[in-house]
Each structure stands twice: as C-alpha cells, then as structure tokens.
Amino acid sequence: MTAPLPSNGSCSSHPALHTELCDLFGVRHPIVQTGMGWVSGPELTAATAEAGGLGILASATLSPEETRTAIRAVRERTAAPFGVNMRGDAADVTERAEILVREGVKVASFALAPTEKVIRRLKDAGLIVVPSVGARRHAEKVAAWGADAVVVQGGEGGGHTGSVPTSILLPQVVDAVDLPVIAAGGFHDGRGLVAALAQGAAGIAMGTRFLLTSDSTVPDRVKREYLQRGVTDTVVTTVLDGVPQRVLRTELVDRLLESGRLSRAARSLKHAVAFQRMSHIPWRDIVREGLAMRRSHGLDWSQVLMAANTPMMLRASMVDGRTDLGTLASGQVAGLIDDLPSCAELIDRIVTEADAVLTRLTVVPSDAGKAMNARVR
Known part of the structure; x- marks a missing residue:
C-alpha cells in the first residue's frame, strides 16, 4: 500500500x-x-480540503490543459491534500494520469475502474488510488490490482448508479476486500457516518450534500430546485446515456422518458458536436471512448450516441442554471436536505453529531450499569 500522508490532526x-x-x-x-462533473471545481474542492475532508476535483469534463489549470487553482486556495477524479475508461486516461503525477496530486479518484497498468503507474509515482465501484466483484478486481481504497456507492446515490442499496452493498464489499472502504449513497449527517462505520466502512463520501453548500458554484436557482424536492422525486433512467442514472424528475426528464429513440439520438448528436467544440477533445478519442463504453456496458450504437447527452445536459443546469434544458443528477438524500451551509459548517456539524451519537452509544446509563453489576454478582 502507498505510504500514508502525514495527518493534519485528530479526526x-x-x-x-x-x-x-x-x-x-x-x-x-x-x-x-465526490468528483462531480461541472460541480466539483477548484472552489468546492479547496473548501472541503480546508474544512478537513478530502475534496476531489472533477476532471472528466475538462481538457487536459484545463485539468492542469484547475489543479493549480486548488493549490492556490489550500495546502491541504486533495484528489482528482478521472474516468477510468477515458481514451486519454494515461495522459491525464501523467498530469496528476507531474502536478504532485496525492489522490487519484476514478469513476469506473481504470486498468491495472494505470493503477500501477500511479502507485509507483506515490499516488493513492481510489476507484469507485457499485458491485462486490468490481471491488475485488481493483483490490487485486493494487487500489489503496475503494468508494462503494449504493443505489440511493446520484448520477450513474446500481440497484443494490448501500445498506446491503457496503457490508458485502467490506467482507470481500482487505482495504479501506468508503461508503457512498444516502449520506448527509453524523448519524449516517456512524452507521457506515458500524458496518465496517472507514468513512463516507457525499455528492449531493456537498453540491448543496454555499461553497458550491452551482447556480442558486438550481440549488433551490433541489431543496424543494422530496425523497421520491428522483428517477433512475437509461434514456440519457444508456446506463442507469439517478436524476431529479423534471419536466425535461419526463419528456425524454416519453420521447422515441430517434428523437433522443438526434438530440445526442447535437450535444456530441457541442461538447467536442467546447472541450477540444479529438473526435478519435470520443469515438474510442464510445467503443469502450459499448464493450464495457453492452450498449448498442444508439445508446453510445446517447452518452453524449450527459456532459452537455449537466452543464446546462450546473453551470448555466437552465433546469429546463439540463438534467440534475441527484441522490435520494436530496429530499432530506433543507439548507446550504459552508463546507466547514457542514463537516463540523457532521463530526459533532457523530461524536454525540458515539458517546451516547458507548456510555452506559447509571441505572443500567447498576443492574448489570447486580447480575454479575
């Protein structure tokens, strides 16, 4: 395992x-x-790191040069450790990994597992490698390849997600691998942190809860859309990119659910062209990623084309504030959130509450203690 970084103090x-x-x-x-596209920029990442958590910069929607600039922007804001998230199936993942090495990033986070070769390269350079998985077999695979820790997201989580709830998936993975497991999907407070620790996790990862902070650059009108929703106001659908994805149910999503494949394909082609022009990612790399998705997820060509929806539709909402044109990736936990604290306030609140819960659970009431002593005698 990669040597641990020096601690900044007790938790x-x-x-x-x-x-x-x-x-x-x-x-x-x-x-x-977590590293959320168009959301986890330098501001949110640095704020989380300064508050004592691990902030993760999202790079999948950035060009390599933009990624390098964003990493430096985080470092200008904080001296605390942080990570960078990449797509393991990206055509240029090797190039992106080298950027992390050259820029001295300490943690490489992955949405979809990278190859063993990429993991080994990063570890040899001293980085801590943390893939995200949604099934036990995937956790076992990356553990065998040398991952240092793994994020396990249950079906409650937002964005691309599986069908197994966190409460079932987490202990299953904890029992299967001998490395730190980070629980994701459904967490937002100290009680959840304690519950995750009780099931064997080494910590929790949160996306929606950090999106809904004052440090998040997501437009206020979009945040208000989240805050007014309940726990049943999300839907898991494959119409966006062919892979199950949990989003808030909006009028746009309802229209997409009702539309035919041809109209969705036309929309996707338009978005693919727009994303290529904005990101400057070569078409050959986009095609290679499409082929990789087709192999790894068993998608047909119309579904591969639909995958172009995700970056541009997320950008429309998370950057431009157009909830009528963009999708809103969301965990079910959005229905339990009703405020926008800073990252520092949020993390302090979670830790304080977790501390109180653990203290309550480990302190035996005096009467119960007397009764126990009497039974012992």
Whole structure:
C-alpha cells in the first residue's frame, strides 16, 4: 500500500472517528466530497480540503490543459491534500494520469475502474488510488490490482448508479476486500457516518450534500430546485446515456422518458458536436471512448450516441442554471436536505453529531450499569 500522508490532526475527540482513512489521505475527518462533473471545481474542492475532508476535483469534463489549470487553482486556495477524479475508461486516461503525477496530486479518484497498468503507474509515482465501484466483484478486481481504497456507492446515490442499496452493498464489499472502504449513497449527517462505520466502512463520501453548500458554484436557482424536492422525486433512467442514472424528475426528464429513440439520438448528436467544440477533445478519442463504453456496458450504437447527452445536459443546469434544458443528477438524500451551509459548517456539524451519537452509544446509563453489576454478582 502507498505510504500514508502525514495527518493534519485528530479526526475528533471520539477515537472511533479517527479512521485509517484519516491517516491514508492525511485529513482530519473521514469525509470525502465526490468528483462531480461541472460541480466539483477548484472552489468546492479547496473548501472541503480546508474544512478537513478530502475534496476531489472533477476532471472528466475538462481538457487536459484545463485539468492542469484547475489543479493549480486548488493549490492556490489550500495546502491541504486533495484528489482528482478521472474516468477510468477515458481514451486519454494515461495522459491525464501523467498530469496528476507531474502536478504532485496525492489522490487519484476514478469513476469506473481504470486498468491495472494505470493503477500501477500511479502507485509507483506515490499516488493513492481510489476507484469507485457499485458491485462486490468490481471491488475485488481493483483490490487485486493494487487500489489503496475503494468508494462503494449504493443505489440511493446520484448520477450513474446500481440497484443494490448501500445498506446491503457496503457490508458485502467490506467482507470481500482487505482495504479501506468508503461508503457512498444516502449520506448527509453524523448519524449516517456512524452507521457506515458500524458496518465496517472507514468513512463516507457525499455528492449531493456537498453540491448543496454555499461553497458550491452551482447556480442558486438550481440549488433551490433541489431543496424543494422530496425523497421520491428522483428517477433512475437509461434514456440519457444508456446506463442507469439517478436524476431529479423534471419536466425535461419526463419528456425524454416519453420521447422515441430517434428523437433522443438526434438530440445526442447535437450535444456530441457541442461538447467536442467546447472541450477540444479529438473526435478519435470520443469515438474510442464510445467503443469502450459499448464493450464495457453492452450498449448498442444508439445508446453510445446517447452518452453524449450527459456532459452537455449537466452543464446546462450546473453551470448555466437552465433546469429546463439540463438534467440534475441527484441522490435520494436530496429530499432530506433543507439548507446550504459552508463546507466547514457542514463537516463540523457532521463530526459533532457523530461524536454525540458515539458517546451516547458507548456510555452506559447509571441505572443500567447498576443492574448489570447486580447480575454479575
């Protein structure tokens, strides 16, 4: 395993909150902010890192040069450790990995598992490698390849997700691999952190909860859209890119669900052209990624074309604030969130609540203690 980074201090007054994740990442609290495209920019990443969690910069929607610039922008804002998230199936993942190495990034995070070769290259350069998975077999695979930790997202999570709930998937993966497991999907408070630790996790990762903070650059009108929703106001659909994805149910999503494949394909082609012009990613690389998706997910060509929807439709909402034109990736936990704290306020709140819960659970009431002593005698 990669040598741990120096710790920035204890996670909390309760020893159970200083997990192996704190030592591995060199952070104060076992809390990770996930790498969300168009959301996890330098501002949110740095704010999370400054608050003692692990902030992760999203790079899948950035060009290599933009990724390099964003990494430096994070470093201008904080000296704390942070990570960068990449797509494991990206055609230029090797080039992007080298950027992380040259820029001195400490944690490489992956949406979809990278190859063993990429993992080995990053580890040899001293990076901590953390893939995200949604099934036990995937966790076992990346563990065998040398991953240092793994994020396990249950079906409650937002964006691309599986069908197994976190409460079932988490202990299954914990029992299957011998490396730190980070629980994702459905977490937003200290009670959830304690529950994850009780099931064997070394910490939690949150996306929707960090999106809904004052440090997030997502437009206020979009945040308000999330805050007014309930726990049943999301839907998992394959119409966006051929892979199950959890989003808020909006009028746009309803129209897409009702539209035919031909009209969705036409929309996707338009978005593919727009994304290529904006990102400057060569068409050959886009085609290679499409072929990789077709192989790994068993998609047909119309579904591969639909995959071009995701970057541009997320940008329309998360950057431009156009909820009528863009989709809103969201975990079900959005229905439990009703405020927009700063990252510092949020993490402090979670740790304080977790500390109180653990203290309550480990302190035996005096009457119960007397009764127990009487039974012992």
